[in-house]
Amino acid sequence: MVILMKERISESGVIEDQELAEYYSLMAKKHMRIPCQRVLSRIEAKGIHQGNCLDVGTGPGIFPIYLSKTLPEIQFKAIDLSPVMVDIARKNAMEAGTTGKVDFQLGSAYSLPCENQSLDLLLCINTLHHLDRPVDFFNEVARTLKAEGSFVIVDFHRDASFVWIGLFNLFWKLFFGKHPKAKDGFIESVNSSYTLEECRAFLNQSQLTKWKLYTRTIEMWVESMTVPNNG
Numbered sequence: 001m002v003i004l005m006k007e008r009i010s011e012s013g014v015i016e017d018q019e020l021a022e023y024y025s026l027m028a029k030k031h032m033r034i035p036c037q038r039v040l041s042r043i044e045a046k047g048i049h050q051g052n053c054l055d056v057g058t059g060p061g062i063f064p065i066y067l068s069k070t071l072p073e074i075q076f077k078a079i080d081l082s083p084v085m086v087d088i089a090r091k092n093a094m095e096a097g098t099t100g101k102v103d104f105q106l107g108s109a110y111s112l113p114c115e116n117q118s119l120d121l122l123l124c125i126n127t128l129h130h131l132d133r134p135v136d137f138f139n140e141v142a143r144t145l146k147a148e149g150s151f152v153i154v155d156f157h158r159d160a161s162f163v164w165i166g167l168f169n170l171f172w173k174l175f176f177g178k179h180p181k182a183k184d185g186f187i188e189s190v191n192s193s194y195t196l197e198e199c200r201a202f203l204n205q206s207q208l209t210k211w212k213l214y215t216r217t218i219e220m221w222v223e224s225m226t227v228p229n230n231g
């Protein structure tokens with residue numbers, strides 16, 4: 001039996017609806033602790049505890065705010081294309097007592113506001129599915145990372161098992177689905193995400209090297225290979 005993979009339905013663009021953005025922020029603050037810890041564990045596994053980090057598509061800023069508390073020697077910058085989200089992220093930082101620890105700016109994944117080879121770490125969480133030109137984004141990652149810099153990119157993948165997708169959709173509706181505009185948000189994001197094969201092809205077309213791609217249930221993780229310490 002041949003199961004045809006569904007075509008991607010692009011969800012490019014930004015969350016600009018103030019009410020929806022605030023709802024997303026509220027829910028993220030409540031439920032993102034474990035995802036934040038998982039990203040932290042990958043950063044720790046790479047031995048990074050200082051330097052410059054950029055978070056791309058930061059939304060309400062939950063990830064860099066959490067990480068800036070745990071990794072105080074890292075300089076965090078975080079960008080989003082939505083002015084509404086940047087505003088909310090700044091307010092969240094103030095609320096969390098981390099004002100000044102994360103520099104939130106308006107910015108695009110296709111034109112990162114960083115010098116060539118200036119970043120020790122780049123993060124991009126749950127945002128790749130918004131990007132219709134992933135190769136251009138990956139080239140920007142390659143341009144801005146230092147030679148030994150690291151990256152962690154996490155997103156859904158459209159070819160995850162339909163059992164996992166169904167299960168996570170149920171959880172989404174339970175925790176996030178109370179807002180009428182948000183209730184289909186999870187499934188729309190999955191439909192807009194790339195398959196593993198598509199993502200691998202984009203990475204191969206890009207100037208990024210030394211990456212690995214692996215899955216965790218509904219997620220795909222693209223990471224720089226850990227550089228072996230020969231010292």
Ligand SMILES: C[S@@+](CC[C@H](N)C(=O)[O-])C[C@H]1O[C@@H](n2cnc3c(N)ncnc32)[C@H](O)[C@@H]1O
Binds near residue numbers: 012013028082110131
């Ligand atoms: C699903 S949210 C993820 C937010 C955050 N990383 C998280 O996991 O909580 C995706 C974010 O990407 C932003 N975005 C979409 N296209 C973008 C682009 N081209 N450049 C920068 N940000 C973008 C959206 O405005 C939105 O805030």
